[in-house]
Amino acid sequence: MKMKEVEFVKSAVKPDQYPEYDFPEIGFAGRSNVGKSSLINTLIQRKGLVKTSSKPGCTQLINFFLVNGDLSFVDLPGYGYAKVSKKIRAQWQPMVELYLSKRESLLGLVLLIDIRRDPGKEEFDLVKWLESHGTPYLIVLTKADKLSKTKQAKRLTAICSQLNREEQGVILFSTKTRQGRETVLDEINNLIDWHNE
Numbered sequence: 001m002k003m004k005e006v007e008f009v010k011s012a013v014k015p016d017q018y019p020e021y022d023f024p025e026i027g028f029a030g031r032s033n034v035g036k037s038s039l040i041n042t043l044i045q046r047k048g049l050v051k052t053s054s055k056p057g058c059t060q061l062i063n064f065f066l067v068n069g070d071l072s073f074v075d076l077p078g079y080g081y082a083k084v085s086k087k088i089r090a091q092w093q094p095m096v097e098l099y100l101s102k103r104e105s106l107l108g109l110v111l112l113i114d115i116r117r118d119p120g121k122e123e124f125d126l127v128k129w130l131e132s133h134g135t136p137y138l139i140v141l142t143k144a145d146k147l148s149k150t151k152q153a154k155r156l157t158a159i160c161s162q163l164n165r166e167e168q169g170v171i172l173f174s175t176k177t178r179q180g181r182e183t184v185l186d187e188i189n190n191l192i193d194w195h196n197e
Contacts, residue, residue: 001068001186001188001189002068003046003068005067005069006044006046006065006067006068007065008064008065009065009072010063010064011061011062011063011064013061013062014095014098015099015102018064018099018103019064019072021072021105022104023066023071023072023105024070024071024105024107025072025103025105025106025107026071026074026106026107026109026188026191027074027076027099027103027106027108027110028040028073028074028109028110029076029096029109029110029111030079030111030112030113031078031079031112031114031117031122031123032078032079034078034114035112035114035142035143035173035175036075036076036078036112037075038175039112039140039142039173039175039184040073040075041175042178043073043184043185060077062074062076062077062095062096062099063075071192072105074099074103076096076099077095077096079093079096097129100135101133107136107191107192108135109130109135109136109138110140110184111123111126111127111130111137111138111139111140112141112173113139113141113159114143115141115143115144115146115147115152115155115156115159116143116155118158118159118162119159119163123163124163127163136191138169138171138187138188139165139169139170139171140170140171140173140180140184141159141170141171141172141173142173143173144172144174144177144180145174145176171183171184171187
């Protein structure tokens, strides 16, 4: 998949604010500061299109991006960060679940997990929700460059065991080295092809 043209479309909180196009859509979800915005920027090869911050809890809206005029990437709010107000945290889960359950053009979700952290309750709850609703999802372990190859392999095995996933179904990713970029794009392409069959 070549990134010819990428544009920010809009931010939304609830369904009546979502863009009205019906292009296939891929959502990106994960804990605050897991590197969601950085991953999307790496995929689309645009440095600052998706705003990144070293301060967790920055993305508090659902942000829609149009890729090549016929595919939508959706940056979902990060979850699990304690330092934002309880009121904001309480709004995030319903906002994301509403998007996941109501957005008919959603093909699947890319779930990001920091390779150095064990999956928490939020990840397990999200995986359970996706599986119960039959929503395809891809697990991407971010910040792989922070660990040696040996430690990457150990963490991959440990996380896959906890989530009951095959290792070949989980992608190691690094924004810094671009490790895993092509694999993630290939998986998104496969999902689109499968949907179009």
